[in-house]
Amino acid sequence: MVADGGSDIHAMLTRTSVRSFQPGAIEPATLAELRGIAETARVGPFGNRVRFALLSPDAAERAEVARLGTYGVIRGASLYIAAAVAAAPRAMEDFGCCFEQAVIRCTKLGLGTCWLGGSFDRAGFARRVELQQGGVLPCVTPVGYPAERRHLVGRALRAFAGSDGRKPWGQLFFDGDFSRPMAEDASDPIHDILRCVRAAPSASNRQPWRIMRDESGALHLFLARTTGYGRWFAGVDLQLIDMGIAMCHISLAAAELGQHGSWTVADPGIGVKGLEHIASWTPTR
Ligand SMILES: Cc1cc2nc3c(=O)[nH]c(=O)nc-3n(C[C@H](O)[C@H](O)[C@H](O)COP(=O)(O)O)c2cc1C
Known part of the structure; x- marks a missing residue:
């Protein structure tokens, strides 16, 4: 809701x-x-x-x-x-x-x-x-x-970046491990949190966020880098900025839904090749 x-x-x-x-x-x-x-x-x-x-x-x-x-x-x-x-x-x-x-x-x-x-x-x-x-x-x-x-020009840019589209749910979110795409389920308590992540802006609409939920309910946030992208400007990494945006959306949505949690950076050891662990959001009960 x-x-x-x-x-x-x-x-x-x-x-x-x-x-x-x-x-x-x-x-x-x-x-x-x-x-x-x-x-x-x-x-x-x-x-x-x-x-x-x-x-x-x-x-x-x-x-x-x-x-x-x-x-x-x-x-x-x-x-x-x-x-x-x-x-x-x-x-x-x-x-x-x-x-x-x-x-x-x-x-x-x-x-x-x-x-x-x-x-x-x-x-x-x-x-x-x-x-x-x-x-x-x-x-x-x-x-x-x-x-x-x-x-x-604005219309052309939107079309070029595919701005109106978002990747399917099961390409962004996973349950248990990365071989198990999450099915979209509106009755899932984290459904609105993940909708907010999916709606986030990202550089060239690449949507590099991948989230794996483990059995404890923690959300592990990973970066799927686009090779060669986002390091064009000295000291600026656009895809890490995208990950910060996703963290903002998780925190704001969870707070509004009364689901409190905290961020940790310890690598959960569940990654797969090509994904960088950024942070994990652990609900506090
Ligand atoms: C870190 C970042 C950098 C961006 N840089 C540009 C940019 O230089 N020029 C531009 O027109 N849009 C830029 N955008 C906007 C994205 O193209 C836009 O967020 C994406 O296509 C999704 O569309 P939406 O924001 O309408 O949902 C950027 C977005 C982010 C998050």
Whole structure:
């Protein structure tokens, strides 16, 4: 059962990437909330601190931002959320988790977003965010009211990334071991948690998350890497960011459903070739 429109679960299930925005200003009360979201640092499940910034260029700067922003992928946005993290173990997963929390909060405010990890000028944004020594700026998102219609480039990008599709349930989720695909069962207590994972955004919609549930109910989260993908930018690993996004969705959905749990990193020793263990979510009873 999915909760109402103000819920995180609803936001996770209904969010899609928005690449065309209404040009008008954001309503003051929403803007104030947005500032709160985008100007609060967050700490990820592995302890890395992610710093946020809301870039709101004045009229004179807009042309520059349009140029440095997005290479034509994004239309009409005049605000961007950018975030930075220091290079450290697990920084990418923490970045993904914290940034997605911000994205979901924007979704709940009726604002559109689009993770950008490739099609933006990283150096240009980094100059504006004042990176600390050794920091990276892995991704940004435009933020604003979605336009009524998607523009042509946005539509082409969706088609190219296959954005409207998700892998079948049994290719993502497994019961007991990786030779046993999980059947989708709406009466399963973790059904909505897994639906939220499946609906998550991922770089090029690769959906690299694989989850195995063991007999104790723990969810073991693995990364199925796309060979050669996601390490194009120094210090940025887009597919580890995808895994952090999945962790965010598991934590938010479980909390809303009243199922409490905690993350551990000890390798459960159940992996198969080609899968990297990222973390395990163990329910606390
Ligand atoms: C880490 C990450 C990086 C992404 N980078 C880009 C990008 O550079 N350009 C873009 O247009 N979309 C980008 N996306 C959006 C994905 O293409 C999109 O999430 C995916 O196709 C699924 O579509 P949906 O978000 O509408 O569900 C990125 C998403 C993630 C999670």
